[in-house]
């Protein structure tokens with residue numbers, strides 16, 4: 001597939017054009033980690049305090065894992081699809097023997113590769129500075145399940161973004177608003193990237209575990225930490241995999257309809 | 268493949284756009300989302316034509332006539348409301364790779380070049396996408412950059428180029444896969460005169476050397492006069508004329524021009540009763556008259572004046588084309 005390896009290459013080059021932007025974006029990431037870290041650190045500064053089943057060590061471990069998982073799952077360029085549809089730039093791709101879905105998947109992977117390499121450096125640095133208690137998983141099965149759940153999370157997030165973006169076929173001028181509501185508000189809250197989901201009341205937590213959001217951030221972290229393992233982990237992977245299939249089929253059918261009303265803006 | 272092979276076939280093509288009526292602002296958007304009020308815009312009202320391999324056709328009409336819409340349907344971007352469309356034997360909408368590998372749509376105001384990278388990177392990407400061998404790629408790139416005189420611009424960041432330079436590189440990028448059919452939408456718009464001429468020469472060469480079929484829309488008189496033999500005139504989604512450019516005058520000019528050199532001074536008042544005076548530079552007078560009464564008018568002039576020379580001419584083609592652009596053409600019976 002030299003087609004898509006070339007797409008990968010040019011995507012990386014494109015990301016590097018605005019080095020300053022990229023550095024600032026990474027800096028923002030580091031700051032937000034600092035912020036969350038100190039917030040929780042101060043909450044748990046009282047000796048032996050336990051809130052919602054988390055003590056200081058557990059919550060700080062969660063936060064460090066969070067930083068890493070977020071860099072993999074949420075680093076994505078796919079929100080640009082909204083703009084491509086609204087501005088009519090999608091036409092450039094439609095005119096070529098190129099699968100648009102694979103094209104963006106490749107761009108996404110490029111973006112993740114870049115972000116991940118930086119995240120690794122940052123994590124190491126922050127680790128050395130903050131010296132948090134951190135739990136290194138050494139159970140091979142847990143690590144394997146973690147990797148699988150991570151891949152599924154990436155696929156889920158990609159599909160959700162692609163589906164959300166296709167709203168631009170019908171309401172091009174609303175694309176950004178819809179995006180903001182779904183990706184920022186809903187996903188950040190429901191995925192576990194602001195707080196561990198099991199601090200929520202039990203019924204809400206149970207319902208969430210049947211939605212795809214649960215599997216974006218919270219589930220992979222818990223699998224890594226070994227808090228979800230064995231049959232429970234396999235069950236989660238199955239549920240999330242079913243979601244991948246459902247969302248994929250949904251995405252395909254929405255795109256088929258969307259392309260028919262696509263207006264190909266531009267003279 | 269025979270000589271008269273049809274590369275484009277359109278029969279009874281219609282395209283309606285649903286235009287959502289909405290009030291301004293976010294509230295308006297939400298309102299229109301909940302209770303949409305649509306009006307139908309009929310952009311194409313059942314047009315038909317065919318194009319043979321190797322033809323270079325001018326597709327002309329006033330703004331909003333439906334030219335771009337037609338080209339977008341032909342290249343598979345828009346879904347036709349009704350009618351039959353076939354390009355190179357394919358239904359464009361299906362976007363088969365074998366179809367896409369053989370077409371290109373160039374729009375004067377849209378670009379595919381990666382804005383922040385040098386053009387050569389976009390070209391390399393297209394080389395991979397169209398699966399062009401390294402040898403072919405190098406050969407074509409040299410040829411195209413020579414013809415368009417942009418060889419030295421390949422490694423400059425695209426955003427730093429002038430519009431003319433960028434447009435010529437767009438051409439190189441859009442043609443690196445040597446498509447059999449080219450849809451050109453206002454390819455010379457916004458270019459300076461020299462760049463326009465380069466692009467024109469290039470289109471001419473490409474059509475000739477590759478026996479490529481080219482559909483060209485343009486509001487540039489020279490594009491049409493230099494490049495096209497056949498033109499299709501479209502207005503309000505209907506085809507008004509399809510034939511030789513040279514015959515366009517005969518079909519559309521409602522008037523003829525009579526040019527007279529008078530032998531001696533006379534009362535020129537009488538001319539005003541015969542026709543509309545275009546130019547008066549005694550002893551030269553030119554006037555336009557309805558074409559059906561041109562002969563009568565001429566004999567009347569000959570009777571009323573001492574005439575040294577008299578000719579009856581067609582309205583200049585530029586004038587007719589200009590009226591096409593303005594949408595002043597009416598459908599012939």
Ligand SMILES: Nc1ncnc2c1ncn2[C@@H]1O[C@H](COP(=O)(O)OP(=O)(O)O)[C@@H](O)[C@H]1O
Nearest residue numbers: 263284286308310329330331332333334335336
């Ligand atoms: N996406 C669209 N939505 C609604 N109306 C459109 C759209 N695109 C084109 N039209 C309308 O269809 C008609 C034909 O447009 P177009 O093909 O762009 O004309 P031309 O290229 O000949 O200037 C115009 O009246 C235009 O306003």
Ligand SMILES: [Mg+2]
Nearest residue numbers: 267334335452
């Ligand atoms: Mg147009």
